[in-house]
Amino acid sequence: MARYSVSVMIRRPPREVFAFMDDVDRERDWQPHLREAWQEPPGPSRVGTRKSYRSHFLGKTLENTYVVKELDAGRRMVQRTTADSALDARVEIRWEEVPGGTRVTLDTTAKPRGLLRFMASSLLESSARSELESSLNRLRRRLESGEG
DSSP states (O other), rough: OOEEEEEEEEOOOHHHHHHHHGGGGGGGHHOEEEEEEEEEESSSOOOOEEEEEEEETTTTEEEEEEEEEHHHHTTTEEEEEEETTTTTEEEEEEEEETEEEEEEEEEEEEOOGGGGGGSSSHHHEEEEEHHHHHHHHHHHHHHHTTOO
């Protein structure tokens, strides 16, 4: 099982960063590998919210559904994938107020399922970490430029 953590500092208040990241309709704005994203029920996340994603990763189309397991809005969210997802994953997102803005940290633990489990783990881990870092940097640029 791969474990990694990525962080970025964004010059915006935590409530604004959280609100932007929690809007499933805006996720493609900062996660370019996403093809589709939807959630049930609609609106702000709460414990039990299901967020489903169809994404493109290493030449494959993947589908994952995450369920919000813990939520302290604007501070911390823990999500777990459902059994029918391409990954067995746990993601913890933290929004920490720091001088000048917000530090966003994503802690991920993931194990591939299905065809992904036959790929080299080092390739999967480095590609996943690279995509997460790229997505968080894109999020930072978008929010700091006033597009969010």
